[in-house]
Amino acid sequence: MESAEKEEISVEDEAVDKSIFKDCSKIAFYRRQKQLLSKKSTYQALLDSVTIGKDSARFQIINEPAKVPLLAEVCGIEGNIFRLKINEEIPLKPRYEVPDVLTSKLTTVRLTSCPGDTGSLVLASGKGDLKCHIMANPFKVDLVSEEEVVMSINSLGQLYFEQLxxxxxxxxxxxxxxxxxxxxxxxxxxxxxxxxxxxxxxxxxKVNGPASIGLDFSLHGFEHLYGIPQHAESHQLKNTSDGDAYRLYNLDVYGYKIHDKMGIYGSVPYLLAHKLGRTLGIFWLNASETLVEIKTEPAVKYTLTQMGPVAAKQKVGSRTDVHWMSESGIIDVFLLTGPTPSDVFKQYSYLTGTQAMPPLFSLGYHQCRWNYEDEQDVKAVDAGFDEHNIPYDVMWLDIEHTEGKRYFTWDKKRFPNPKRMQDLLRSKKRKLVVISDPHIKIDPNYSVYAKAKEQGFFVKNHEGGDFEGVCWPGIY
Structure with a gap:
């Protein structure tokens, strides 16, 4: 009996107009990298420049056409972590490095140089079961764990670095x-x-001109990748060969399509790869707009059959290539070698810290929507939960509770007595949360704006003045 084909259900969300958001074709640094990488610019490591110190090994990398040196630094970090940094050796001005994500000074592990093939450098960490094999020309790094190559860096030659x-x-x-x-x-x-x-x-x-960076990572034997939130996509990351890359760019997208790689509210440049017997992590420490391409390739070998010299394919594994591209900054990447999922999470928490314990009330049900009109509306919703014996712990108010969309104020007509309203909720052991976003209404008579302007707290534009964007406080 023929089995019925499973129909894929497609849901088109008409709440979002994607034309107002960038896709890859509209992002300049993505176009540049795709166009210029097609010319196969080759970087090579200058192994005669290697210096090995207490905390790291350093060496120069040059791109043959440009001859402009980059400085590469490899660090071994406690807990089976490798860190690779690539920066301009002598930049016109300091390039941006993320200052406040890592925990206090990380404990480094001294790297030792081991015998290797001609034209290569082998760095061992700790007991020597974790090694970095650095090939000189073309520049490539193999991460080796217990004599198995688990990850290769720049094996596709996609290292890209625009000098200021x-x-x-x-x-x-x-x-x-x-x-x-x-x-x-x-x-x-x-x-x-x-x-x-x-x-x-x-x-x-762009006052400093083009400054984008990029690098590829090949994960050997891995097909299942997760992470790099937030996207309205499946839990397992998908192949991007037939469409846009995953975009890491924080956007207030109140309506969005499902099964889409556009960036939404938050972004974390942290990716996990898992296979039987091993889990790896890649933490790409960069705060600028970032695109991530993923491509999984079957790895096959050819054997001869007993019937004659006819090649027969036999699948022996797979390889997933991950290409990171960022608009600016430096290459600063942490390789979390596991080998178990628990180990990778411990390694990531060692780098960035553990999650703060949430307040008990935040674990309950939160009632939130846009928008509750006034105090009577809040009281009616609150009473409705009591009437139907539905427990909840927190009520949320959106921007309409404010006076003319000025945060930290109350609309005196709609919410004439906010303290009494909060006392009512508090008497039932419930709490109220009000929205406070970082866009501040331009109004010299608004104390929050006036004080922030006076003390120079606002984000600046390229001319040094206050950046003025378009958002809720300035729309109505």
Missing amino acids: QIPPKQRTTKKNEEDASIDTTQENQEELGLWEEKFENFVDV
Whole structure:
């Protein structure tokens, strides 16, 4: 009997207009990396520049066409963690490094140099069962655990690093010739978004010019990957070969499509890979917009059959390639070697700290929607829960409770006595949470705005003035 084919149910959410958000084709640094990587620029490690100190091993990397040196640093960290940092050796100005995510000073493990093949460097951590094999030309790193290569870095040659540049108008003729490796003609600038990038009516001026970075990781024998939240997608990460990359970019997306890789409310550049007998983690420490491509390839070998010289394919494993691309910053990546899922979580918590214990009330049911109109509305909803014997612990209010969308205020007409309203909820051991987002209404008579402006707390634009964006306080 023929089995009925399973129909896939597709749900189209009409609440979101995707044209107002960027996809990969509209992101300039993604276009640049895809276009320039196709030219197969090759980096090589200069092993005669290696220095091994107490905390790390350092060496230079150069890209043959440009001859501009990068500085690579490999650290062994307590708990079977490797850290790889790649930065400009002599940048025009310090590139941004995330200052406040890692816990207090990490305990490093001294790396030792082991015998290796010609043109390579082998660094061992701890007892020597965890090693980094660094190949010089082309530059490649193999992470070896108990004599098994579990991860390769830059095996696809996708290392990409844009050096900071002097703006074209400030360059001398000689400097223009030195920077001729990147075409800055008007036509090419608009395509590649080197010094400014336009999206609809917004112009993003880049005072330091192009500064994006990228690197590929090949996970040997792994097919199941998880993490890099938040996306309205399946728990297991999907192959991105036939569409957009996963986007890590925080957006207030109140309506979104399911099974989509667009960024939504938050982002954590932390990825897990799992297979029988081993779990790995990659923590890409970068705060800028990041895109992640994933591609799983079957790994096969060919054997001869007994019937003659006919090659027969036999599947022996798989490999998943993960390509990280970020708009700016440096390459700073932690390789969490497990080997168990519990070990990987311990390693990640060692780097970033453990989760703070939540208050007890926060574990209960929260009643939240946009929007409760006034005090009477809140009281009616609260009474409805009592009437139907439905327990809840917290009521939430959205921005409409404020005076003209000014946070930390109350609309005196809709909420004339907020203290009494809170006392009512408190008498039932319930709590009230009010929204307070980071967009502040521009109003000199609004004390929060006036004090923040006076003390220079606002995000600045490229000219040094206060950045003014479009959001709820300025829309109505």
